[in-house]
Amino acid sequence: MSSQEEGIIAVSTAVGRSGIGIVRLSGSEKLARFMLERMTDIRNPSPRYAHFSAIRDQAGEVIDRGVVIWFKAPHSYTGEDVVEFQTHGNPVIQNLLIRSALLIGAEAGLRLAEPGEFTRRAFENGRIDLAQAESVMDLINASSESAVRAAEKSLVGEFSEKCRDIEGKLIDLRTHVEAILDFPEEDIDFIKEGRIRERVDDLNQRVGTLLEQASQGNMLREGVVIALVGSPNVGKSSLLNSLSEREVAIVTDIPGTTRDIVENTIIINGLQVNLVDTAGLRETADVIEQAGIRKAMGELSRADLILHLEAPETLDSQAELDKIKHHVQPGTKVITVTNKIDLLRDVPGNTDSHVYISAKTGEGIEKLKTMIFDAVGFRNSVQGVFIARRRHIESLQKTKESLEKVREYLSQDQFFLDMVAEELRLAGVSMGQILGEFTSDQLLGKIFSTFCIGK
Ligand SMILES: Nc1nc2c(c(=O)[nH]1)N(C=O)[C@@H](CNc1ccc(C(=O)N[C@@H](CCC(=O)O)C(=O)O)cc1)CN2
């Protein structure tokens, strides 16, 4: 286990006042013991024992009394020696503690941690792979219960395990193919009887399933953007509330209530939906409103779906819809929603792109949810969703492309086994990239720099 020369320290809990706040440091055993001796009254530290002790500054003055835990390498989060100072949650205490720790420990190689550096060390020490490291941050940022569950699965390594399994199978298969290349007479049946084909198909299917689960996971992570189009008073805020798992918007009967709320995030059955309310997009001379409009326009261009909301008394919003369509990607799906059907005597039947609802009574809301999920490709019934990132999806797609190429080679009467082997190698490399096996320092830097300090 490569223990680094430098030790790092940071506040690991949210900065602010709270019941308890944790400052932690990670480094060599020598540093950990030295810091414990200088900053606490603990004389015989036991690993993983919650010592209650005074925590002292460089002059021996008590800063606070709290729980101090020493995690002895390799049994810690980073795989190095870790010391946690669990104090009262006050930023003044934490600053004092860190300042003293740096004064005491700088010569022994202690410095402030950079964002994500604890987790980066955990990765570099082989405690977790890159996909797991990324899921730590995804877990912290998860905004729905489904996203938390999916991130937790990735963090314990369920996603990584599937990737590693596929990577291993790709290597086995390539090794086999290369052996045949070297000794053609050895296992010609392997090719003739199509057993190689079987294994490629099996792998392709596994990658496909994983790609589906990862895509769902990425949607849980990033959410989707929905543009809401509709005349004043059609019931946008009411719709938002009935779609949402909690009350979000203010409902009034004064037209124009939502004028300056241009964005709203709601959770629908675990999916984070960023709703851009285009009511705010009316032409205006107001500078502040214009700024809000520009922001909304930026969001709009990424819209995955347009919800076009009408009410029986305002079936005239076609022009507005046409205007919005100019600002989104061509081909963005549109669902027309007629609200307030509780006021109608006859309600027309739903179609694939038109649904009749009442935000007031809740009628049609479930149907609308289903239509939204269909339109954006979210299936909250998919089992075993892992939190995943675009980076992972791209790697899985590359693996799939390579496997498709192999299938194509194999379907020809004559093919070159070395080309098959090479494509299998490429497929394996793509899988390894998910786990961080061949990741450049530059990419690692980029990934960990988006973490918070102390993580
Ligand atoms: N107080 C505290 N809570 C925390 C963390 C922490 O660092 N400190 N974590 C930080 O993110 C998370 C938990 N992550 C952790 C991961 C591994 C180990 C650890 O000591 N692992 C040892 C022992 C395992 C065992 O006893 O079974 C090991 O893996 O060998 C600790 C925390 C969330 N809660």
Ligand SMILES: Nc1nc2c(ncn2[C@@H]2O[C@H](COP(=O)(O)OP(=O)(O)OP(=O)(O)O)[C@@H](O)[C@H]2O)c(=O)[nH]1
């Ligand atoms: N009968 C009936 N009234 C509704 C329904 N949905 C909303 N309303 C009423 O319509 C009025 C406007 O609803 P809001 O949700 O504030 O409409 P809005 O589109 O957000 O309005 P602005 O943002 O102000 O343009 C309120 O009085 C609601 O109670 C519905 O399904 N049936």
